[in-house]
Each structure stands twice: as C-alpha cells, then as structure tokens.
Amino acid sequence: MISITETIKKINLFAHLDDGSLEKLASISYLSKFEKNSILYYESDSVDKILFLITGLIKVYKIDKYDNEIFLYYVYPNSMISELSNINHNQIRCFSNTEFIEDSLMLAIDFKKFKDEFLLGNELIVKFIEEIIYKNQQLQCIVNRELVFDATSKVAFMLSNDLEMFNQLKRNQVALMLHIQPETLSRVLKRLVRNKTINVDKGIVMIENLEELQSIYLGV
Numbered sequence: 001m002i003s004i005t006e007t008i009k010k011i012n013l014f015a016h017l018d019d020g021s022l023e024k025l026a027s028i029s030y031l032s033k034f035e036k037n038s039i040l041y042y043e044s045d046s047v048d049k050i051l052f053l054i055t056g057l058i059k060v061y062k063i064d065k066y067d068n069e070i071f072l073y074y075v076y077p078n079s080m081i082s083e084l085s086n087i088n089h090n091q092i093r094c095f096s097n098t099e100f101i102e103d104s105l106m107l108a109i110d111f112k113k114f115k116d117e118f119l120l121g122n123e124l125i126v127k128f129i130e131e132i133i134y135k136n137q138q139l140q141c142i143v144n145r146e147l148v149f150d151a152t153s154k155v156a157f158m159l160s161n162d163l164e165m166f167n168q169l170k171r172n173q174v175a176l177m178l179h180i181q182p183e184t185l186s187r188v189l190k191r192l193v194r195n196k197t198i199n200v201d202k203g204i205v206m207i208e209n210l211e212e213l214q215s216i217y218l219g220v
Contacts, residue, residue: 004026004029004031004107005022005026007031007054007107008025008026008029008107009022010078011052011078011107024117025114025117025118028110028113028114028117029107029108029109029110030107030108031054031107032105032106033103033105033106034056034100034103034105034106035100035103036101036102036103036104037100038099038100039097039100040058040098040099040100040106041098042097043062044093044218045093045094046091047082047091047094047111048092048111049082049092049108049110049111050082050084050092050108050111050114051080051082051107051108052078052079052080052107052109053075053076053077053078053081053104053105053106054104054105054106054107055077055105056077056100056102056106057076057077057100057101057102057104058074058081058098058099058100058104059071059098059099059101060072060074060075060097060098061097061099062096062097062143062144062148063148064147064149064150065148065149065150070148072096072143075098083095083136085133085136085140087115087126087130087133090112090115091111095140141161144157144217145157145179149217151178151180151184151185151188152188152191154178154179154180155180155188155189155192156192156216156217157217158174159192159205159207159213160207160210160214163205163207166205167203167204167205171185171186189205195212196208197209197212197213198213
C-alpha cells in the first residue's frame with residue numbers, strides 16, 4: 001500500500017517539497033476511502049481540513065430555490081476539492097455540494113496546522129492567497145446570482161453585502177445589475193419592508209434584521 005508521503009508527492013502542488021517538508025505534511029494528513037454516490041459535504045457545511053482527491057471522481061453542484069440540481073464541474077484525481085473562502089479562519093465554509101460518482105480515495109490535511117507550518121511565515125504568500133480567494137468569492141457570487149438565486153434572494157444578497165452601493169445606484173440600475181425587472185425589485189423591497197426586515201426612508205434602505213435577510217439567500 002502506498003504511503004501518505006508518496007501520495008502527497010504525486011500532487012502537483014506539493015511535488016517540489018523536500019523530504020523533510022513532505023514528512024511534516026504527512027504528519028498532519030490522513031487518507032479516507034469513499035464509496036460511489038456518497039456525499040462528502042453539503043453547501044454551507046464547514047470543515048477544518050483541506051481536501052484533495054487522489055483517485056476517483058467527484059461531482060460539484062448546487063441546488064436552486066426550486067430544488068433543481070445545477071451542475072458546476074467535476075473534480076479529477078490529484079486535484080484540490082476544497083473551495084477556500086478565508087485564510088484567516090480555521091474553518092472552510094463549503095460553497096457547493098460534492099458527491100463521489102466513483103469509489104474514491106481522498107487526502108485530508110489539517111487546515112490550521114497547514115497554515116502555521118507552510119503559509120503564514122511568508123507575508124507575500126498570504127497576501128497573494130487572499131487576493132486569489134477574493135477573486136474566487138466574486139465568481140461564487142456570480143454563480144449564485146445568475147444560476148441559483150431567485151429575485152428575492154438576489155436582492156437580499158446585495159442588501160446584505162453591498163448596501164452602500166445599493167443606496168448609491170438608481171433602482172433601475174440595481175434591477176439591471178441583478179437581471180430582474182424594476183417592478184420585481186419594487187415588489188421585493190415592499191415585501192421586505194412589510195416583514196420588517198428592512199426600512200426605506202426617502203429612498204435609502206436600512207437593514208432592520210440582518211439575520212433574517214441573510215437567511216433568505218442562505219436557505220436557513
């Protein structure tokens with residue numbers, strides 16, 4: 001049976017590491033087997049490991065408001081499964097659902113220890129990773145906005161994350177940005193006001209219940 005060290009060495013990201021670093025990485029890692037059709041994690045779950053697929057195949061997908069499955073991509077062997085959203089936290093929040101569509105072998109690396117041992121000592125590397133993560137978050141927002149969210153979720157997401165921009169733009173500009181009709185935007189805002197989730201004073205939106213607003217697009 002192949003060792004964890006040899007398994008790690010076959011992953012392109014770690015192929016350049018010296019033997020000492022490989023052994024150190026192996027000491028904070030483990031291998032797991034998964035059967036076909038098993039679920040690794042669901043959207044909005046949190047994990048404290050960086051995950052790599054060693055053998056097999058994984059399907060990554062999301063579920064929209066109408067319970068339709070939206071296929072995103074496949075994860076192939078010797079590729080990272082995890083979708084990093086923040087390097088400063090020890091938990092990785094999952095953006096999508098992942099299902100093994102073949103019997104598979106997965107490598108899990110302790111995220112906190114990996115950061116401490118291999119990343120945080122180099123400020124430039126950390127800043128570079130943060131920039132990559134930020135760009136990834138922008139792409140995730142586009143996926144949610146265009147493929148997953150209904151009109152109410154789109155508006156709730158923008159109010160939660162870009163309230164200042166929302167209030168700076170004209171309503172027809174916001175509707176155009178969210179790919180919804182201005183009349184639809186108006187109806188959504190009125191509904192949120194009735195539910196006391198937001199308040200609107202002289203055209204300026206103020207959030208009254210952020211937790212409830214976020215629950216609209218998080219589905220909780």
